[in-house]
Amino acid sequence: MKRSLCGVLALCVPLAGVAEEAVAPDPENTVWPSYNGNVNGQRFADLRQINTGNVAQLGEICRLKVEDAGSFHTGILQIDGTLYFTTATDTLAVDATNCALRWRHHYETQEHGGTALQVNRGVAYANNKLFRGTVDGRLLAIDATSGKTVWQYQIGDPLQGEFFAAAPQVFQGLVIIGAAGGDWGIRGRVMAFDVETGREAWRFYTIPQGDDPGAESWKNAPSARYGGGGTWTTYTLDMAAGEVFIPVGNPAPDFLPEHRPGENLYSNSLVVLDAATGKLKWYHQLLSNDGLDLDLGAAPALYFNGKGERMVAFGGKDGYLYGVNRETKERVFKTPVTTITEPKQVPGTNAWELCPGILGGVEWNGPAFDRANNHVIVGAVDWCAQMTRDEEFQFKPGTFNFGGSYKQLDQSRGWIVAVDADTGVERWKYETPAPQISGITPTAGGLVFAGDTAGNFVALDSKTGSKLYGVDTGGAHAGGVITYMRDNRQYVAFASGNVSRLTFGVVGSPTLLIYGLGGKAPAPVAAAAAGSPTHAPDLAAGAGLYGKVCASCHGAQAEGGVGPTLKGLAQRLDFDATVHWIENPSAVKPGTAMPRLFPSPLDAQMVRDVAAYVQTLK
DSSP, X not given: OXXXXXXXXXXXXXXXXXXXXXXXXXXXXOOBOBTTBSTTXXXXXXXOSSOTTTGGGEEEEEEEEOOSSSOOOOOOEEETTEEEEEOSSEEEEEETTTOOEEEEEEOOOSOGGGOOOOOOOOOEEETTEEEEXXXXXXXXXXXXTTOOEXXXXXXXXXXXXXXXXXXXXXXXXXXXXXXXXXXXXOBOEEEEEETTXXXXXXXXXXXXXXXXTTGGGOSXXXXXXXOBOOOOSOOEXXXXXXXXXXXXXXXXSTTOGGGSOSOOTTTTEEEXXXXXXXXXXXXXXXXXXXXXXXXXXXXXXXXXXXXXXEEEEEEOTTSEEEEEETTTOOEEEEEEOSOOOOOSSOOOSSOEEESSOTTOBSOSSOOEEETTTTEEEEEEEEEEEEEEEOXXXXXXXXXXXXXXXXXEEEEEXXXXXXXXXXXXXXEEEEEESSOOOSOOEEBTTSEEEEEOTTSEEEEEETTTOOEXXXXXXXXXXXXXXXXXXXXXEEEEEEEEOOOOGGGSSOOOOOEEEEEEETOBOOOOOOOOOOOOOOSSOOHXXXXXXXXXXXXXXXXXXXXXXXXXXXXXXXXXXXXXXXXXXXXXXXXXSTTOOOOOOTTTTSOHHHHHHHHHHHTTOO
16 A cells, blocks of 8 residues: 555645644646646646645755757646656657656757747647647657657748747647747737648638738738747636637837738737637727737636636736626726836837836746635736837838847846735735746645745745745746645646747756655756867757857847847857857946846857857858
């Protein structure tokens, strides 16, 4: 007979104020089968073994370094003792109790020149298959047992800037996914495919044209051809109603609303579709004719309020948390969750300051619903920016089409905010030293698990927001945080280490970590050794590193974006000066927001490889 971990480690402490016999025991095993736990997006874990009384005894069970460098935004699934997660190109299966790698599926991109961003946010699971998008416009089905490709189809055009970063969602034999790339001027759309054959079942254009409902909202009709409206995170399902909730991003060009007069449906909107047919049921637009890139980029959470009415909560990059009654379609609350300055006009050709800024607000991991306390809890980025518009605009397929430029200001931080789920009134607010974009996971044990981009993993008291536990993991948190039971033991698994979009903070190598009661204290984060170059610069290796580490800021084709263009760099900096810039960015360009990547995650050889590659860009 298996013994309870409580008896083995004497670590199970009853919740304060609750009689021990009144608390139901945790199940022996649980699963985390969807990006946000359940398809309703709540992320709440009805587990109590780790609780407010013993969370200080958390420690590291194991870790698995996934890559040397790159983006690591992945959500994590846990099914029958296996964790499934992704990098930009790879899908991994790992033992959920000891980090042992079971298999690794590598996808080799087929159109390198057209890939927009090297990023992926996870998989969906159904019928022993995993489903994911790729950076070059493909949809894959992978056998969950063997890691072998079941089928693969091209469903987007990477040369137009289309890529598939969102974790798909599955509804009754259909895998649902939408195209990202709004800032490149795609025409956004959401599609559904048969899970067995990969054949398309339906599609819905998030930027309507012609006879599509809402097409009249684009007064300059030709601008809808490159109107944006990408989707870049996962989706939420109401299984009873057969509805899929789609968070839709900004219109394009980002900073030139007069170029596309009208409401610009369905950009910056929560779009609700019939999950079986793709037909529009209703929508809620946060901001029409947006000229500040304040899109809706995070999946919503569905719940019932105190009156038993169906609600949906969602957060946008404008820095607000919204609550909408799904029965009346009326907005119930709009609560600020970060620093906000309301612009009185769109940016002019002179710099215009905006808070929270276009990398701020609620990013790709959205709100959670704490059922124990009737709280909606959300993380947010507090980071102002200066924005400047272009005087002229010409659409260029496959490149950034902002219609201007922006500069992030130096100071950034984050927030974790809990509001009353019925009224939106703030209940507590916890400040993080760096932007907060990880998944938020409340539990029945009275805890909220989260991580920030300074590398801090924390557990907060879900009633008060006070910090009960914290540890420096050595890498930015930009992906999932989940918790589950295996063989009577509760684990917490999370993604650490990320380089993307100015990284939002500390970088680190992409690493999976698993924590539990009685785990070891992590070793102090050691300073990385620079090493010495071992061979002449390798252009192919440099190109690969550029895609993983540099493209998210400087553009896939070096056209610029968050960071400056690197085209023609060789005319401004020679090879040695480029190496010095990468190793010491602030020394060469005072005040630059470029993160320090040397000596980790880039060592001396990697720096020379990247420098050699960017010297070739024209």
